[in-house]
Amino acid sequence: MKKTTLLYMVLIAAFLAYAARHVYTNQVGEGSFRSEELRGELGENYVMVTFLSGIEYWKSCLKGFEDAAEALNVSIEYRGATQYDAREQITVLEQIIAKKPAGIAISAIDPDSLKGAIDKAVDAGIPVVLFDSGAPDSKAFSFLGTDNAAAGGAAAEQMAGLLGGQGQVAVITLPNQQNHDERTQGFQDAIRQRYPGMEVVAVEDDKGDAMIAKDLTKSLLKRYPNLAGVFVTEAAGGKGAGEAAAELDRTEKLRVIAFDTDKDTLDMIREGRISATIAQGTWNMGYWSLQYLFHLHHDLTIPSPTASGDVSPLPVNVNTGISVVTPQNVDDYYAK
Amino acid sequence: MKKTTLLYMVLIAAFLAYAARHVYTNQVGEGSFRSEELRGELGENYVMVTFLSGIEYWKSCLKGFEDAAEALNVSIEYRGATQYDAREQITVLEQIIAKKPAGIAISAIDPDSLKGAIDKAVDAGIPVVLFDSGAPDSKAFSFLGTDNAAAGGAAAEQMAGLLGGQGQVAVITLPNQQNHDERTQGFQDAIRQRYPGMEVVAVEDDKGDAMIAKDLTKSLLKRYPNLAGVFVTEAAGGKGAGEAAAELDRTEKLRVIAFDTDKDTLDMIREGRISATIAQGTWNMGYWSLQYLFHLHHDLTIPSPTASGDVSPLPVNVNTGISVVTPQNVDDYYAK
Incomplete structure (x- = not known):
């Protein structure tokens, strides 16, 4: 048993001495990493x-x-x-x-x-x-x-920050498409778990159409006059929700969080009609x-x-x- | 409506023509990607x-x-x-x-x-x-x-392949360490969900010690004489389980799946005393x-x-x- 311990100590010491020299090049054999420079060949x-x-x-x-x-x-x-x-x-x-x-x-x-x-x-x-x-x-x-659930969670954090953790919010999405369902779920889970002062009152389908998103936002505002925020999980609808928000005659702003970075969406963030959007990597x-x-x-x-x-x-x-x-x-x- | 369709078609055609030329370099501005070659500097x-x-x-x-x-x-x-x-x-x-x-x-x-x-x-x-x-x-x-749960799942697939999807198996692990718990859970979930002919009969703690793993394997074989496989989630224990399996006097082999690629483990795979091990990336x-x-x-x-x-x-x-x-x-x- 002592022999084994000694052997281990010698091996560990040898490895540390080796590591301390910062010379690892031959450790896994010459040629196992084949390229000195990462440069392609002609016609690649x-x-x-x-x-x-x-x-x-x-x-x-x-x-x-x-x-x-x-x-x-x-x-x-x-x-x-x-x-x-x-x-x-x-x-x-x-x-x-x-x-x-x-x-x-x-x-x-x-x-x-x-x-x-x-x-x-x-x-x-x-x-x-x-x-x-x-x-x-x-x-x-x-x-x-x-990670679409994490993206929905980030949208919820941003929304909660904008609203001081209080108020009714809605989601406009493309139901039954997996990535959009995950965004919706991530958003709802984050609100339920971390923001008791907030509530997701509706989840609507805009079929990927900005006009439908605009109409949906307007009808949501009729059904929920205190609606404080809308998270739109797909690229086209943010524009519609932002337009509906801009036309709104209320003291409190309706906060819109969009998805992706189409030029229209970025323009509306500049103009203050959309509060934020989630950019994918x-x-x-x-x-x-x-x-x-x-x-x-x-x-x-x-x-x-x-x-x-x-x-x-x-x-x-x-x-x-x-x-x-x-x-x-x-x-x-x-x-x- | 037709105008919009036409506009979209023109835009799409323009983008495709652009793409077809394979000249993207100026798309996001000169200098936004700063390096022609990925080469560090002196003293970096x-x-x-x-x-x-x-x-x-x-x-x-x-x-x-x-x-x-x-x-x-x-x-x-x-x-x-x-x-x-x-x-x-x-x-x-x-x-x-x-x-x-x-x-x-x-x-x-x-x-x-x-x-x-x-x-x-x-x-x-x-x-x-x-x-x-x-x-x-x-x-x-x-x-x-x-992804330790996926690693446990892969071990379960391998075990099921070795055993033809039939038999009692056990896990030897370090309970309450998150990565090991995830491996155990991933293994158990995969067996429960996909292999009704298999059963995880025990989950034991070897404290990261090959000798304990060996003793545990022997006592598991006494309690479960038909035990067909052991999955060891930590690097040291695979060796002990493999030794216990090698000393075993039975017609059917006890299959051991280990974790990580220590030299001892690899040697025992060569010798047939361990059936497989999970190599991390x-x-x-x-x-x-x-x-x-x-x-x-x-x-x-x-x-x-x-x-x-x-x-x-x-x-x-x-x-x-x-x-x-x-x-x-x-x-x-x-x-x-």
Whole structure:
């Protein structure tokens, strides 16, 4: 027993002495980390794939992807279904796989229908990561996106701060869409658990339409004349709720908290018609997606992506965080 | 209405044409991404801080930190409390802060006592990220670590695979330590939800001691003669359970699933005395910690770490994943 203790002490001392020298380079063998510099090769091309590819939301994801490409000296391509159409996105993905790119970052329109094409890419040796909208059962190596319950909680904190923890509030959302349900739930849970002076009096469906959100806000104000705040979980509706609030003839302001950073929303924060909006970590989704794909393509991770068995060469789930945009910092969120 | 549709179509077409040119560089303004190459400057030094700094577990975290330092051309230092002592770790951290390093990655011995020193570092303008053991209420920018419930679930899947979904199993753990409780819970939940032919008959405490784990395994076998598997949630105990299994005189093998990748555990997988072990994403913790600190130090993120308000410049929570080590891939897990 004493021999073992002594052996341990010698081993620990040896390791500490080793660590103190700050020379770790040969610890896990030469060549196990293959790149001295993170620089891509000529023709190394990565593809970002979305759906509804024309909407403003993706711009910041793409900017992150582009910034990482610039830093790593690789080229990128942006593709996507133009519509909200799973079959179109699958077709686009199949076309991309045929070209054998160095990696694919995809926001899956829906997890089940995309799984087959994603797995096909991975089986063909093409690294795939998911961002924004995941496909948990697929073979993709990682998912980078928002913790929507936490985002709803942050909206509740902001609302409580604006209202001094008192008053009736409502939610306008897209029921039965998972990310929106999670935002609503996170908002309601935070209020119930931490703000006994507040109450969520209604949860309404604006179908992603600013006009409907405006009408809903007006009718909510009739039903609840003391309504003090509205949290809108989707990008379009904040504008409508903000317009309804601006037209309001009351001593107390109706506080509106929106979601995402469309130019309209930012403008209305500047003008004081929307109090705050929740910015998702979209730049981070794009930036770290490309970093991950690069590391997979160059086999730089430990364990290796080619190791056998049930292996995670990369972080499997990355909560990209949110930021609260207010009149104080709104200028930072305009695409320059 | 038609006008609006037309306008949208023109806008979408314009954006697609823009995207098709693959020229995004000026989209968010020149200079908003400041580095053409990810290369550090002379004297740019990052520090990794742990507790029980001599144990084998940190080696792979440090290897990841070192590999990232090599890739980014910066220098690193490894420091830590030698004991399991919060006050010692705080002292070490204070000494590091005084030297104003470019960034600090720390595994917090306990969240509450370390919060003050961590916040002091951030307030002094030193980027801090947490890895392995977090401090959720601190001002650190990110946490990178294991989802312990998922790790327990993976152990349950592996066990079910080994046993054909049938039989009595037990858990040996460190009760009342959060990460170990989560592993136990994840294991139990997975079995209860997905394997009706299996039953967790006991949860025992080995106090982190291989000898106790060995004795516990033997006494479990007396109480449950048909015991088919043991999941040990902590690094030391797997060895003891594996020894008890090896000494066993039975037709059916007792399957042991261990945790972490100490040399002893890997040896026993090679010899067939332990069936599998759960490897944490330790290299990824270290590697991406340094990448994050580098990006904070060089102000490369959008939003910027210096932006006002409630801002996440980086992913806030990173599940670094786990890998299941079996006789098929065990050779990949020896430190070379």
